[in-house]
Amino acid sequence: MTRNILPLIVVAGAVALAGCKSNRDVLPPEAWQPAPAQPQGPAAIDQAGTVPPPEQVGSTALPGSQAALIEAAGSDTVLFAFDSYGLDERARQILGGQAEWLLRNANVRVTIEGHTDERGTREYNLALGERRANAAKNFLAAQGVGADRLSIISYGKERPAVDGANEEAWAQNRRAVTVVVSGGR
């Protein structure tokens, strides 16, 4: 049983933020999701320690990276119908591509984020987002990707991809996004 005292509480006026630095930043996934064209880690270093300018690597997805996943599968995102977690043909096609890529990149682990549009209550949408992430996870697992490489998280309606109160925006927000979390270089 945990009895962690998360130092996230600002006590009175005394801003006791010093301890917060040690915590993992859990700002929106967009904030830490590797941007496709950004070189990352040692692989980005060309030779003799020189780093190529970002434009030059823009067309080359690094092995095991988010960009490579997107290139291989067509997308890291599958979309859902309103209040549904069923995978349509397009979603299965994308996830099939993701599964093939994951099978080729056996050291990659991913987190599947489930999201909803704003057309539901906060609580229900957290659960619906979880269902969507779980549906994508089950599909990948059924293609042979080890379940231990697949984790899920639901953001409900908290992290829309697109800001807007119309069907076009909602359609893009009802989604499951496969995010490379480790193993990529």
Place this chain on the structure above:
Amino acid sequence: MIARLALFLCSLTLAAPAAAQLRIDITSGVAAPMPVAVPAFPTGAAVATPAGTTAELGRQVAAIIGNNLSGTGLFKPIDPAAFPAPGMAEVDAPQFAAFRTAAAQALVTGFVTANANGTLTIGCQLYDVFSEERLVAQGFTVTPAGWRRAAHKCSDLVYSRLTGESGYFDSRIVYVAESGPRTKRVKRLAVMDQDGANHRFLTSGQSLVLMPRFSPVNETLSYMSFAQDRPRVWIYNMGTGQQQAVGEFDSMSFAGRFSPDGRTLVFSVTRAGNADIYAYDIASRATRRLTNGNSIDTSPSYSPDGRRIVFESDRGGSQQLYVMNADGSGAQRISFGDGRAGSPVWSPRGDLIAFTRMQGGKFRISVIRPDGSGERLLTDSWQDESPSWAPNGRVILFSRTERNGRSSLRSIDLTGRNDRRIPTPLEASDPAWGPLLK
């Protein structure tokens, strides 16, 4: 931190409770608010205190009471320029003729005096202007830092005497303050007095936080945090600053809410895409599963006697409200009709359940009896959700998102009148009204 306030009843002189007719029937909805005079509370001699002079406090106390009463929609404070400000001698013997001329029906008056030991005594009296009868009188002794609470206590006294219902002004609201673009929203827990005063943030905004709820009995909150990428329910003691994760689950826990005795927390846990309701005994940390199955069961809320729980479930195909026994047995669907129903919360009076009704592309706040009868929509806007009851069960706090994405806190009377905005420094959502302070 919340200072423990010395707040005593220093005198209790209930005058002539007999046949006073001055009364507001709040059950039917009030067409014309009662005109009430709330002149600045006089002080014997203006004394400097850490909170300002007693004369200044006298003006502010009156302003807070006027604002509280006005906010109910049941009272209309009269411009203080319409009558002479009373002196100390007139607190016990008001010049009723002057208040009658100003068309006041009720008079709230009192005094502010500084005591030798550094405390303040704030007197509070309510008169029927026409019968010249004193309806209630009470004094509150507070630390200078606690002067606003005395003004809220006085407001509660007046409201209670004139409506026959308990008040709700000496209470706080916890909610989620929002900033930044919608796609990367920063959310922070914040707490404030019910009138927006004494606002402070409880979290830094580093982690996404949702659905804070007050314990009905002490300085404790529950809320959901995405800290460490582990979305789960936490219990946070505002007095000690201590936090405790609720249960040990591999998966997400959310939608926590305390039992009426504050000893149990009910919440949902997801597993393989379904969500079930669990009860957590805070002292022993034992968890008990209350619902089972492949549906989304969430938003549990206890009845005030602790014997039943209302929750939402999609077990019947769409999101609807159900009532079950507190042990999880005997679930019965109570919401029917067009659309979906979610986020139910049981009134502290027990007579009604407030919830979010989704139909025709809109989200509206609605109430329904626990047996499923008498559903009544209270609001009509683009996206109203997350209802929470005032401690007296007469007013509902909720969050409203406009079509442009802006969100704010609002309250509405149970009669469907007086839809008003609760001021917050930033955009706001997920409000929860705390209990009356002790």
